[in-house]
Amino acid sequence: MDQIQNILQNQILKAAEEKIDAEIDKLDNLTEDDLEDIRRKRVHEMKLRQQQMQQWKINGHGEYTEIAEEKEFFEIAKKSSNFVCHFYRDDFFRCKVIDKHLSILARKHMETKFCKINAEKCPFLTERLRIKTLPTLALVKDAKTKDYVVGFSDLGNTDDFSTDVLEWRIAHAGVIEYSGDLLVPPGQASKSKFKIKSKKTIRENEDDDSD
Numbered sequence: 150m151d152q153i154q155n156i157l158q159n160q161i162l163k164a165a166e167e168k169i170d171a172e173i174d175k176l177d178n179l180t181e182d183d184l185e186d187i188r189r190k191r192v193h194e195m196k197l198r199q200q201q202m203q204q205w206k207i208n209g210h211g212e213y214t215e216i217a218e219e220k221e222f223f224e225i226a227k228k229s230s231n232f233v234c235h236f237y238r239d240d241f242f243r244c245k246v247i248d249k250h251l252s253i254l255a256r257k258h259m260e261t262k263f264c265k266i267n268a269e270k271c272p273f274l275t276e277r278l279r280i281k282t283l284p285t286l287a288l289v290k291d292a293k294t295k296d297y298v299v300g301f302s303d304l305g306n307t308d309d310f311s312t313d314v315l316e317w318r319i320a321h322a323g324v325i326e327y328s329g330d331l332l333v334p335p336g337q338a339s340k341s342k343f344k345i346k347s348k349k350t351i352r353e354n355e356d357d358d359s360d
Contacts, residue, residue: 205229205259213248213255216266219274225262231324232289235265236280243301243308244284250312257316258325288322296322303345311335321345 179187205211208228216222216234226232235251237244248265255263268275268283278287278294286298303318304310313335320327329335 202259205262208262210259210262211256213252213263213265216264216271219266219271222264222266222271222274225264226289226292229262230291231258231261233261233263233319233324234287234289235263236268236271236275236278236283236285236287237265238268238283241283246308247284247286247315250315253312254316254319254325261325286319288319288324290322290324295324305334318345 208225210229216225222234225234233251233254235244235247237247251263251265255261266274268280268285274280278297280287280297282299284300287294288296288298298304298315298318301307301310304314316325316327317329317331317334319325320329321331
């Protein structure tokens with residue numbers, strides 16, 4: 150068995166080395182026209198990104214804001230491809246913890262709209278999304294709710310989780326641009342404390358002291 154594994158590992162290493170060698174050869178043989186083409190494509194990508202940034206600013210990205218009315222939730226979902234909405238209550242301490250972290254993430258992730266809405270003032274939304282536990286984050290992608298973060302069970306079951314951990318959890322829904330390792334939470338050797346539940350489990354079986 151060990152011999153077979155060694156053979157497979159050697160084959161993988163050889164394939165990787167051949168791919169790297171091919172890339173190096175390609176770079177070594179670039180002509181001036183090739184370099185100019187790469188430069189033009191890069192400039193075009195930068196212009197498109199700048200246009201995106203401007204549109205995000207117009208749509209209120211870059212800051213953590215409050216939704217006053219339920220209809221705003223649907224308007225934002227149509228305008229912003231990436232949308233994180235915090236359902237909260239004023240008198241819940243854990244909601245204030247979430248507020249602190251989302252304020253930071255809103256500034257970091259311009260590509261995503263971060264908002265909060267008072268759950269007591271949006272009965273239609275809470276009923277439609279079956280939100281029963283606060284705080285709950287609805288993670289919306291292309292106007293569809295992809296996932297929920299309910300309470301702190303996905304965040305290590307502690308009130309003092311880091312902003313990085315919440316960022317990591319949100320990233321699983323694909324609503325932010327994330328360059329870290331989704332398999333392992335930030336600062337952890339493994340994800341034993343962080344068991345991300347399925348949407349059904351989150352919405353139906355969550356136990357939290359803020360129900």
